[in-house]
Amino acid sequence: MLYQILKKDMLKRKGVNIILFLFITLSTVFLASSINNITIISSAVDYYMDYAHVPDVNIIIDSKKDKTQIDHWLQQQKEKNLISDFEYNQFLEVSAKSVSVKRGQQKETIENQGANLYLSTMDVDYSKVYDDYGNVPIVNQGEVLVSKTMLETEKLHIGEKITIQSKGVSKDLTIKAAVKDAAFGNEMVGISRFLLNEKDFQDYQPVTYALGVYYIMTPDIDAFTELLNHQGFTQIINIISIDTYKMVYAFDMIVAGLLIAVGICLICIALLVLRFTLVFSIEEQYQEIGILKAIGLKNRNIKKIYLIKYFVIVVVGAVLGTLLSIPVSQVMIQSVSQNMIMASDELNLAINIGCALSIIALVIMFCYLSTRKLNKVSAITAIRGGYTGERYHSYRGFHLSKMKYLSVSNYLGFNDITTHLTRYIVLIITFCLSFILITVPLNTINTMHSQEILKKFSIDPNASVLLKNIEVSQGIKYHFVTDLIEGMQRVEKKMEDKGYQVDMTGEPLYFINYTNHKKQKNNNLMTLQLVGHPRDFLDYDEGYAPELPNEVAFSKDIMKENHWQIGDFVTANINGKKQNMIISGTFTDYMQLGKSARLNSQINCDQETMFDYWSIMVNVHSSQSQEKLIQTLQKEFPEYKWQSGQELADETIGGIQTSLQEMIIPMTILLCGVIMLITLLMEKLFITREKGEIAMLKSIGFQHKTIQKWQMMRMAFVVIVAMIVSIPLSLLSNTIILKPIFAIMGAQVNIQVDPLQAYLIYPGILLIGIMISTLIATHSVKNINIREMNNLE
Secondary structure (H helix, E strand, C coil): CHHHHHHHHHCCCCHHHHHHHHHHHHHHHHHHHHHHHHHHHHHHHHHHHHHCCCCEEEEEEECCCHHHHHHHHHHHHHHHCCCCEEEEEEEEEECHEEEEEEEECCEEEEECCCCEEEEEEECCCCCCCECCCCCCCCCCCCCEEEECCCCCCCCCCCCCEEEECCCCEEEEEEEEEEECCCCCCCHHHHHEEEEEEEHHHHCCCCCCEEEEEEECCCHHHHHHHHHHHHCCCCCCEEEHHHHHHHHHHHHHHHHHHHHHHHHHHHHHHHHHHHHHHHHHHHHHHHHHHHHHHHHCCHHHHHHHHHHHHHHHHHHHHHHHHHHHHHHHHHHHHHHHHHHCCCCCCCCCHHHHHHHHHHHHHHHHHHHHHHHHHHCCCHHHHHHHCCCCCCCCCCCCCCCCCCCCCCCHHHHHHHHHHCCCHHHHHHHHHHHHHHHHHHHHHHHHHHHHCCCCHHCCCCCCCCEEEECCCCCCCCCCCCCCCCHHHHHHHHHHHHHHHHHCCCEEEEEEEEEEEECCCCCCCCCEEEEEEECCCCCCCCCCCCCCCCCCCCCCCEEEEHHHHHCCCCCCEEEEEECCCCEEEEEEECCCCCCCHHHHEEECCCCCCCCCCEEEEEEEEEEECCCCHHHHHHHHHHHHHHCCEEHHHHHHEEEEHHHHHHHHHHHHHHHHHHHHHHHHHHHHHHHHHHHHHHHHHHHHHCCCCCHHHHHHHHHHHCCCCCHHHHHHHHHHHHHHHHHHHHHHHCCCCCCCCCCCCCCCHHHHHHHHHHHHHHHHHHHHHHHHHHHCHHHHHHHCC
């Protein structure tokens, strides 16, 4: 009997059952593949760090001045078991101008994409590189290894020759392989290295500026770092822990996390649709349920009939979704495994199956709870003529006499929502979730392309253009601010000779040692200074910008770590001399992952080694747009690199915004398809429920077009209500979802919302899809006969 009832019900509600089936399938695909991806990536990052033997701590020094003392101190710590091992090698610095590739008859210098370039070797047992098969390539003389990231961004090819020049030393090197570089191969690290044969490396070594890199293994990173900061080694540039390298790969999970959110929302929508259809079925079969009760069936037996039906739908949908999630998971895993070594690139089927079983259990439990309305069905009332179990109550809608300015169809649609709001809650919630889902990537992209994000990267959003690579000689980079200022003056003069009126501001970066008087702890911090034309664009959360030569500002993370407050005194080691300085303010930014300092431009740092310069901001007195100006300057001064502030920020962040932009259109299509299915389902159920009312309207002269317009206007009102409700919920999601993501990089930002996109264009696309779906569903109105009036209670 149950089989016959199930078969009959399945055929009777084919459209509803198919839509529910599709929702369960899609939800399983998204959740299973995304959770599988995140689980594998989370474990793969740790595995990759161990496999590549990335050290617990990297110490970078800018010369060999302190090497003897550091070696001696590290050996002491090894004897005390504070560290288990350490090694040392060198990175030779080269400029982007010194690296070229022959294409056709011309040699083109590489773009560099904002990363500092270094030459190195594989003469240590740390930070290893691997080919696609997990093997360490052997580099012969005349060959070079490059990271996969550089191969893709610079459009290089294996077997192609690149030329690296430095102070008279020039070598043509063949690209042997593109390698996975755990420590220095990610875009966000800001360092790209060419790995050479040791003999080739030695040819560059006497003439090229070198950084010393220590690789430290320690059981207690915090204790070692704190003790190291107390030693007072003046040549330490930076101390990098393994957690910093791991954080870089965390951004690969953002897209997967977004897909999980989509899957969860689809599950919520499926549950809401399930409850609506279940309640509708109970109301539609009110008399049949009453008869079943009258002949002795208990509530649990009647519930079993409904549960079996939805159990079959859910199980089949979940099984199909699990099967489809396998290739989807494989594609997602392969996209990540291209840049890292994984213990296994095989997906974990147990996760996919576990997600499917969880979805089945959740849906069935929700289905059981939704059948509680069966308990209220009275056998006597149903048999005596109850059709849906609905009873009349006081009128809560609008009186037509008081709404004369509305057409009849508009009045009917508006009145339906106000009198039976609970019927449309499912649609309102569904549309709200869809609108919110589409605004999350939109707001992320808008924030990444905002003026605020440029300021967080210490870039003046009002600068006409940014300038890089102004060094004259190939292979020589500026290491003192005096050289940078002279270079800026030279370029200014060159541009003025061609009729350009310009103002330039450089941003030298130093690693300066700061000590607090209360707690003798040394901090080697990336320190930014503005030189050249004065600019006032940097924001401060508390206090004010350093205005005097004895003032300094620190990021909030630095202030919190050291328990410093505005007004405290610190000692800075500048030009080899200690200077007492007062903390004038605090800020948040993305420089050095939110741990940096800012100096006043009046402070003399002529003898302080400049690690690099972030950019040169150029104001050009021109009426051209920024894009046109960059093209013009690149043609007239091709020896320099011209770009916008947004391009520099994009290079620093990596490819996240590109991935999100690529997701916008597919996600919009997906959401539009989802809500069209839901609208089609709901509208068909509404028409089925309202056959009697529609027949009555036809009997008194209403035309098909008027009835269709009533149905469409009702749905339009539902969408408008959903849009209004979704606006504050969307702003709430910005705080809950997006702000923590941006905070990972080191600073809190205000999420930027483009009202035109978020609240008009994309919702408008969804609205069009909803109206098309409603129009398709309302065609069945023509088939309703006047005799359906007999179904009115």
